[in-house]
Amino acid sequence: MSAHDNVTINPTLEDLYRDLHSHPELGFQEHRTSEIVAKRLTELGYEVTTGVGKTGVVGILKNGAGPTALIRADMDALPVKEDTGLPYASTVTATDASGKVVPVAHACGHDLHTTCLLGAAEALITDKGSWAGTLMLVFQPAEELGAGAQTMVDDGLFDRFPKPDIVLGQHVAPLPAGKIAGHAGPSYAASDSLRINLVGKGAHGSMPEASIDPVVMAASTVLRLQTIISREIPSTATAVLTVGSFHAGDAANVIPGEAELQLNIRSYDTRVRERILSSVDRIVKGEATTSGAPQEPTVTEIERFPIVTNDADALAKTLGAFADWLGKDKIMDPGAGAGSEDVGILATSSGAPLSYWLLGGTDPSLFTTGDMTDPALLTVPSNHSPHYAPVIEPTITLGVTALVTAARTWLPAS
Incomplete structure (x- = not known):
């Protein structure tokens, strides 16, 4: 029997x-x-433990001697207002960590990840x-906060439960439903x-000589x-730096x-990452000094995601099984x-080695x-678009399988 044979899909998964x-x-809610x-x-x-890493859930099923496989699904949604027009679209709002009320939507497909892993849980125990x-x-x-996995680890994930021999998982993506994609090495x-935060000295708009203008300071910093990226990082390296928010002042004449x-x-390389972060710190402080800022600027981390590296051999083994099931042309x-x-x-x-792949979820x-x-x-x-929503089928069936x-x-069975 092939690894993909006799996979029973519960028809209620669509309703779930x-x-x-x-x-x-939202994350941790x-x-x-x-x-x-x-x-x-x-x-x-399953043997179930709740509250792991605040709101995480771990299910254990022992089925004789053999290795341990960790299969992960993320559960959280995004502060996005859904605009799919679907009859089951979200109209939910929630209070985020800053106390702001925001619209919430599953604009990244974590609802599908959860559904598929529950479906797989049933098929495997059956x-x-x-x-x-x-x-x-x-x-x-x-996951969207870049904090969930580490919080579970810090809460004793690998002390309270078995250490895995392999970590497996998937993420739905805007690829054709019916196809699976995976990349070995640094993958994400x-x-x-x-x-x-840059500190200047405020003044009336008619008296710039009495100010230390933080708008000019910030504009110079952005440039x-x-x-x-263009002058400090090797041309063979891949990195992106985006300034996504610039806020200063509330009036035209102040x-x-x-x-x-x-x-x-x-970034995809630890040394490149460290160089960029060091350069950011140098430039921010340098522009503030040049501007005559009355105090040093602050650089605060909002969130951090490490590089995701797929083990080449582990991914090849998993994708090889998928190729036997779907056909090589679908991988x-x-x-x-x-x-x-x-x-x-x-x-x-x-x-443990990681084998993580993308699951196509868009109308072919x-x-x-x-x-x-x-x-x-x-x-x-x-993903993350207010219009994003995977097609339910064949995505669920393929994701479970x-x-x-x-x-x-x-x-493998002995």
Whole structure:
């Protein structure tokens, strides 16, 4: 029997997905989702622990001697107002960590990840003769905050539960439904988001000589920051620095006292990352000194995602099983992506190799070539868009089957 044979898909998964989609929850607020996950796993017969890393859930199923496979799904949603027009679209609002009321939507597909892992949990316990070892199902909070995986680790994930021999997972993507993509080596970028506060001296707009203008200081800083990638990083390295927010003042005729920048850095090499962060600090302080700022600026980390590195051998083993199931023409290499993930923390913290792939979830009829050169990749709604929503089928069936296939490949029956 092949690893993908006899995968039973519970037909109620579609309703579960719609329910989760219409009830999204922000990071570390996934109380309802966690309750649903824990209830389903308990009813199936898993050993369930809740509250791991605040709102995380871990399900353990031991099925004889053999290795341990950790399969991860993230559960949190985004502060995005959904605009899909779907009958099950989210109308939810929530209070974020800063106390602000924001719209919330599953604009990244974590509802689908949760649904598929619950479906795989059922399929694997229904057919225990097809695998042997220990399943460790990790339903993780707060991936969007870059904090959920580390919080679970800090809460004793690998002290209280078995250390895995492999970490597996998938992420739905705006690729044609029916295709799977994976890249060996550094696969998803490290991401550092920073807040920079520059302090000047406010004055009336008619008296600039009485000010130390933080707007000019910030504008100079923005321009100088853009030289880091073009003049300080090797041309063979890949990195991105984006200033996404610039705020200063509230009136046209008032020079404000402070300015705030928010920027994001993406990189694939630890040394490159360290060079960029060091350069940011140097430039910010240098521009403030040049401007005669009355006090030193502050650079504060907002969030951080480490580089995600797929183990080449582990990914090849998983994708090989997928190729036997779907066909080689359905498996793609997307190259290294600029998106970021915290799933790699589960691998590095446990010492296990990572095998992480992308699951196509977009209507195939929208694509021409269906590969990584397809122009539709630039036009179809992507993750984090208010218009993003995977097609329910065949995405759920393929997502469940992929997880079951991966589990059976890594936990073969004797």
